[in-house]
Amino acid sequence: MSELEQRGVPEETRTEIMEATFRAVSEHGYAGLRMRDIGEEMEKTRQIIHYHYDGKYDLLANFLEYIIEQYEGSVEVERDVPPCEELDIRIRQCLFGPGFEEFDHWERMKVYHELFTHAQNDERHREIFDEHHRRLRDSITQVVAEGIERGDFRDTDPERTAQLITDVIHAARERKLSLGHDDAPEEAVQAIDEFVVDSLIVDE
Numbered sequence: 423m424s425e426l427e428q429r430g431v432p433e434e435t436r437t438e439i440m441e442a443t444f445r446a447v448s449e450h451g452y453a454g455l456r457m458r459d460i461g462e463e464m465e466k467t468r469q470i471i472h473y474h475y476d477g478k479y480d481l482l483a484n485f486l487e488y489i490i491e492q493y494e495g496s497v498e499v500e501r502d503v504p505p506c507e508e509l510d511i512r513i514r515q516c517l518f519g520p521g522f523e524e525f526d527h528w529e530r531m532k533v534y535h536e537l538f539t540h541a542q543n544d545e546r547h548r549e550i551f552d553e554h555h556r557r558l559r560d561s562i563t564q565v566v567a568e569g570i571e572r573g574d575f576r577d578t579d580p581e582r583t584a585q586l587i588t589d590v591i592h593a594a595r596e597r598k599l600s601l602g603h604d605d606a607p608e609e610a611v612q613a614i615d616e617f618v619v620d621s622l623i624v625d626e
Contacts, residue, residue, distance in 0.1 A: 431474050438464060439471055440488045443481065444525055447533050452540055457481070482537070483546050489534050490554045493519065497561075505569030506623060512562060513614060516591045517607040528598070535599050559588045566622070575622040583618065590614055 431439075442463035450459050457478055461468020475481040497515050499508050519527030541548040562584035569575035594610035597603045 435466075435470065435474070436488075438466065439474070439481075440485055441524060443485045444530070444533060447485075447536070448525070448529065452482075452536050455482075479546075483550065486534075486537050486547060486550050489530060489537075490550070492522075492530075494554070494557065505565050505572060505574050506619065509562065509565045509569075509619065510615075512565065513587065513591065513611060516558070517594060517610060531595055532599055535595065555588065559584045562587055569622065574624060576624050578622065583622070587614055587618060 439460070442460050445463040446459040447455055450456075455478065457471060458468065460481070461471055464471075471481065475484065493515075497512060499511055503511070519531070521527075522530065537547060538551060541551050559581075563580045566575060566578070566580040566583050570577055570580065590610050590613065594606040597606040
């Protein structure tokens with residue numbers, strides 16, 4: 423159960439507030455954001471925000487959790503999928519994302535990474551990002567370990583391999599968002615395939 427659910431925030435209300443926050447952060451940025459800006463993006467009265475959240479800091483921490491939930495809950499892998507295929511699915515999901523009705527993957531990643539840049543000065547945000555990073559890395563670690571156990575991958579260190587893949591994913595996102603290198607995500611996929619995955623696969 424999420425913290426928002428524990429607070430008793432209705433799912434419909436939570437979604438409306440979170441999506442309004444997306445619009446407000448996209449328009450005003452993190453540093454200049456006011457609670458009033460979020461309220462102006464909602465059909466309901468903005469007093470409902472103050473009823474459920476203890477100010478901007480509290481709201482944005484929960485907003486960050488909301489973004490992460492969307493991505494972690496969107497990875498769907500069928501049972502009995504070979505580790506090599508599952509690894510590709512997870513990598514591509516991180517780099518190209520699921521579909522959204524409002525704000526596409528990269529618009530959402532822009533907001534995600536803007537919050538990420540402030541994490542060094544925000545202990546709660548840093549803890550949320552660190553936990554998300556750990557879960558992402560661990561999910562890849564598990565796939566690599568399964569591939570080794572099945573004999574599909576050569577014997578290697580699953581955690582170090584997963585850390586390398588995770589770092590490449592994050593760097594590619596930053597390069598696209600900060601430098602405008604639109605080919606970065608696809609180049610990252612190709613590099614992971616050539617220099618990591620190909621070296622993992624056991625020759626028949």
